[in-house]
Amino acid sequence: AALPGPAPADWAQAPLDPAVRAVLVGFDEHFSYAKLCQALRYLLRGGPDCLLVGTNRDHRLPLEGGAAIPGTGCLVKAVETAAQREAFIVGKPNRFMFDCVASEFDLDPARTIMVGDRLDTDILMGNSCGLTTLLTLTGVTALDEVRGHQDSDCPARHSLVPDYYVDSIADLLPALGE
């Protein structure tokens, strides 16, 4: 519903939908202060009875040439900061999505490989779920980043280290014989 008036004091008077019981933050290229206001109002009205859920925490979505656009994680952080509470994040590295896949397709983690380009989402989820993890270097991660985690004293960083890596997933082709 359209918000009355041009200012936050007006927006705070717009009627709230009594049926709303969750605020879901996803990628929103039309994110605005007005929407952030409404999210905050629902969360304050509902307290713990109103869920705050984020689809993922990605900071940036890379574009060609090194540029990037802000990721969903930025919008989640804005809502979390205003509401002073933490969102439940559905996406990687949280295992929720793996559980969805595993229940639908009867996967055996010991015989499943997770392939991804991001250490703190793809590889971390794979490692947490007991999968074999394979890093491909065609995306955001460079190999020296992995070495850094490997050499670190911090055990949490070791969870970001993949079992294997390839320069590109095309490198897997020779292993799949005719």
Place this chain on the structure above:
Amino acid sequence: CGGGGMASCRRLSGAGLREVLGPAQGLLFDCDGVLWAGERAVPGAPELLERLRRSGKAALFVSNNSRRSVAELERRFSRLGFRGVRAEHVFSSALCSALFLRQRLLGGGGNGSGAGRVFVLGGEGLRGEVRDAGLRLAGEDEPAPGEPVRAVLVGYDDQFTFAKLAQACGYLRDPQCLLVATDPDPWHPLSDGQRTPGTGSLTAAVETASGRKALVVGKPNTYMFDCIVERFGVDPSRTLMVGDRLETDILFGKNCGLATILTLTGVSRLEEAQAYMASDSPAAKDLVPNYYVDSIADLIPGLDE
């Protein structure tokens, strides 16, 4: 006034009032929730300022609100019944952010050319303060060669959009481009008890997207006190900080070496101060005020007739 040891959140009244206010040369006041709430002055607040003036004590104002220029704030004081408050007494995060950027981009006060531009996420009040400091804003006029965007300033921006967030991130790819925030406040109260998101929530979005940490001008950081000292030369040991928000005003007072008075007409509740006092966390004790009052009108009996 001032000084070490843990604060004990004592109610100020009677003889205690005179003991604390007597030696003070001046008071720093936060504005929202202390002097006024929305369009209503806190009852007795204008009289308190008048009595301070008659007692020869200074009253200065330090606000994290980055919406208004100090000229607008001067008019607001007058409209709400406060006499004799001039723009030069008012230190808003908008003004101090502009002063900070002027220092960093123009050095000691050089001319504007080659200094670069500032991309401002905020309203006209904030933009005006940045212009008044001699800086040029991104998106206004044709940029001359050699005028890259040298700073992104995040303030209270009720017209914030994803597009502006993306634009800010583009500028911040240059590591020479500063990221500055007017204040860290996560939300502000509205007069009906609801809340509106604050600069802190927008800054969190920009920090996450850019991978950078913002330099935060406002309370509890001490830059605004540096601006006050530069202009008026106050002695922290003879100055009291009066505010309504423990995490900004009281911590600011502590960080600047000021004794602090919490007033209960705004954001923080007495129970929160008491909880910080009872907490084992070392950081929590810095959020405990030395004193509290129900309203700043309660300070009046501590001043000479």
